[in-house]
Every structure is written in C-alpha cells, then in structure tokens.
Amino acid sequence: MSIILGIDPGSHxxxxxxxxxxxxxxxxxxxxxEHVSHGVIMLPxxxxxATRLAELSLGMEQILxxxxxxxxxxxxxxxxxxxxxxxxxxxxxxxxxxLAARDGATVHEYAxxxxxxxxxxxxxxxxxxxxxxxxxILKLPKIxxxxxxxxxxxxxxxxxxxNVNESWDRIKxxxxxx
Amino acid sequence: MSIILGIDPGSHxxxxxxxxxxxxxxxxxxxxxEHVSHGVIMLPxxxxxATRLAELSLGMEQILxxxxxxxxxxxxxxxxxxxxxxxxxxxxxxxxxxLAARDGATVHEYAxxxxxxxxxxxxxxxxxxxxxxxxxILKLPKIxxxxxxxxxxxxxxxxxxxNVNESWDRIKxxxxxx
Numbered sequence: 001m002s003i004i005l006g007i008d009p010g011s012h013x014x015x016x017x018x019x020x021x022x023x024x025x026x027x028x029x030x031x032x033x034e035h036v037s038h039g040v041i042m043l044p045x046x047x048x049x050a051t052r053l054a055e056l057s058l059g060m061e062q063i064l065x066x067x068x069x070x071x072x073x074x075x076x077x078x079x080x081x082x083x084x085x086x087x088x089x090x091x092x093x094x095x096x097x098x099l100a101a102r103d104g105a106t107v108h109e110y111a112x113x114x115x116x117x118x119x120x121x122x123x124x125x126x127x128x129x130x131x132x133x134x135x136x137i138l139k140l141p142k143i144x145x146x147x148x149x150x151x152x153x154x155x156x157x158x159x160x161x162x163n164v165n166e167s168w169d170r171i172k173x174x175x176x177x178x
Numbered sequence: 179m180s181i182i183l184g185i186d187p188g189s190h191x192x193x194x195x196x197x198x199x200x201x202x203x204x205x206x207x208x209x210x211x212e213h214v215s216h217g218v219i220m221l222p223x224x225x226x227x228a229t230r231l232a233e234l235s236l237g238m239e240q241i242l243x244x245x246x247x248x249x250x251x252x253x254x255x256x257x258x259x260x261x262x263x264x265x266x267x268x269x270x271x272x273x274x275x276x277l278a279a280r281d282g283a284t285v286h287e288y289a290x291x292x293x294x295x296x297x298x299x300x301x302x303x304x305x306x307x308x309x310x311x312x313x314x315i316l317k318l319p320k321i322x323x324x325x326x327x328x329x330x331x332x333x334x335x336x337x338x339x340x341n342v343n344e345s346w347d348r349i350k351x352x353x354x355x356x
Contacts, residue, residue, distance in 0.1 A: 048285075049275065050275040050276070050278060050279040050285035051279050053272055053275050053276035053279060054275075054276050054277075054279035054280040056276065057276040057277070057280055058280065077265075079261050079262065079265055083257050083261050083265075084257065086265060087255075087257055087261075087264060087265055087268050088268070089268075090265050090266070090267075090268030090269050090271075090272065091268050091269070091271055091272030091275065092272060093268075093269055093272065094231055094268065094269030094270060094271065094272030094273045094276075095272045095273060095276045097227065097228040097231050097232075097269065098228070098231035098232050098234065098235040098272075098273045099232075099235070100228060101228040101229050101231060101232035102232040102235055102236065107226070107228035
C-alpha cells in the first residue's frame with residue numbers, strides 16, 4: 001500500500017489530492033487506486049509574499065502530518081510564456097518540495113501536458129475535461145475546486161505510471177524465469 | 179535591541195550574516211551595530227532539488243532557532259538576463275521566506291544594486307569591494323566566504339536604513355515639539 005499526494009501549487013490557491021494504491025493479491029497486476037481526500041489551501045489575498053508562503057507552509061505541514069504520503073507529485077513548471085508568474089510559483093514549489101523531502105517522501109514532477117495526455121488522452125485538454133476524467137476514474141461526484149482536481153490528476157497519473165512499470169517488471173521477470 | 183539576519187540565497191550555497199543593533203542611550207541617534215555571526219549553508223551538490231531544499235530548510239531552521247532574528251533581509255531577485263537561474267533561486271527564497279515569516283520575523287527585500295550602492299557607494303561595485311567595506315564597517319578580519327559577506331551587507335544595509343529613518347523620525351518629532 002502506498003499513499004500518493006498530488007499538489008497543484010499556486011500563489012493564492014494550492015490544490016491537493018490524496019490517493020491510496022494497493023496491489024490486489026487476487027488479481028496480480030490489477031490497478032487498484034482509491035480516493036482518500038482532496039481540497040485546497042487558501043492563502044490570504046492581501047498579505048505579502050512571505051506571509052502567504054508561511055500559511056502555505058503551515059497548510060502543507062498539516063496535510064503531510066495527516067496523510068503521511070510516501071510520494072508527493074507536483075506540477076513541473078516551465079518559464080515559458082509567463083516567466084513572472086512562473087517565478088512566483090517557484091517560491092510556492094520550494095516550500096512544498098522542501099517540506100515533502102524533509103518528511104521523507106519522494107518528490108516527483110510532471111508537466112501539465114504529460115498529465116493531461118495521460119488522464120484525458122490529450123495534452124491540450126482543458127481543466128474541465130481533466131476534472132471529468134478524474135471524477136470518472138475515481139468514481140467521485142462533482143469536485144468543487146479545479147485546483148483540487150488538478151492535484152488529483154497529478155497523483156492519479158503517478159499511480160498509473162508506477163502501475164505500468166510494475167506490470168512491465170513482472171512481465172520481464174516472468175520472461176527470465178521461463 | 180534588535181537582531182537582523184541577512185540571507186544571500188543560492189541553489190548550492192546560501193550565505194547568512196547576523197547583526198545586533200542598539201540605540202545608545204548616551205548618544206541618541208548614534209548608529210550602533212555589532213557583528214554576531216556569519217557563515218554559509220552548503221547544500222549537497224549531486225542531490226536532487228527537493229533534497230537540497232530540505233537541507234536548506236533544516237539549516238535555516240537552525241539559524242532562526244539560534245539567533246531569533248526580528249528582521250530577515252533577503253536579496254530581491256529579478257528575472258533579468260538569466261531567468262532560469264532566477265527561477266531556481268525562487269525555490270530557495272520560498273523556503274527561507276516561509277520559515278522566517280512562520281517564526282514571526284518581518285521579511286525585507288533589497289535588490290543587490292541598492293545594497294551595493296548603500297554599502298560600497300556604487301551600485302556596480304564588485305563582490306570583493308562590498309566584502310572589504312563590510313569588513314571595515316564591522317571591524318572584522320577577512321570574511322572567508324563571499325556569500326557570507328553578501329549576507330552581512332544585506333543585514334547592514336537594512337540596519338542603516340532603519341537608523342536613518344529613526345533619526346529622521348526624531349528630527350521630525352523635535353520639530354513638532356519645538
């Protein structure tokens with residue numbers, strides 16, 4: 001069993017999503033992922049950057065304490081078209097990554113495009129399409145916040161990647177023992 | 179009395195410098211600043227970003243615990259000519275700013291140019307000139323690490339600004355009471 005925490009960092013709203021994965025003993029190789037929780041950390045709008053980051057740090061610490069994830073999956077950011085907002089987001093990422101690593105979790109990064117392609121089948125899918133797929137896969141009713149569904153998508157994509165790799169490892173080891 | 183911590187953040191080496199300021203009762207308005215400590219937080223070179231940030235977080239926490247600064251002064255970064263390195267530095271800044279604000283310190287930011295002008299009289303002064311001036315003002319022997327002298331320069335610049343403002347406030351209040 002492992003707990004995966006997905007994080008969609010933001011300067012004002014940070015989404016989080018928690019999943020639990022298990023390898024079913026009866027059906028080896030079957031993909032068993034379970035929704036645990038999701039939500040957002042809201043940061044005070046009119047506060048300065050340091051105060052907002054302190055609130056983010058406190059919120060992230062509570063989430064890590066409550067769910068004890070082995071894996072933290074965070075959105076990879078490129079400077080791209082909006083370097084100023086990417087620069088600000090880097091600060092939030094720093095807070096999240098440092099706390100996750102201090103807690104002993106491994107930190108994984110995926111670009112939004114890759115996650116969208118993995119979850120919704122299309123790297124250019126919009127956030128609502130991703131949200132619908134996340135709801136369908138995890139059998140959830142409407143997820144209120146788009147930041148939370150983005151975070152769940154990150155966790156889900158990581159769970160799928162690990163599952164594919166594990167199945168592949170099993171196939172390879174079977175080939176060797178034949 | 180107040181404790182000022184200057185921080186020169188880096189992805190591999192983060193410099194810190196601690197100063198104590200006091201307003202002498204005998205000579206009101208005299209600038210009394212005292213060197214407390216300086217040094218660097220070295221981060222593991224070959225580790226991934228999350229691990230390096232976790233080490234930075236632990237180091238920063240120790241410094242805050244030991245010196246209990248009321249004011250943390252950090253280098254302001256602009257995307258400028260090297261946006262990629264600024265983006266990476268943003269992560270380190272996020273770690274530092276969040277911990278300082280969580281500890282109740284106020285966080286101040288100054289651009290390197292402004293600090294260089296304030297300390298060495300020239301916004302384009304090189305790091306060695308700044309180091310020499312910091313040594314002279316604080317009556318210190320050679321500071322080994324340039325990152326530490328940059329951090330001391332930040333703390334010193336803040337102390338000077340506060341001193342100027344306080345003197346100005348006193349002059350203004352005297353004018354009013356006359």
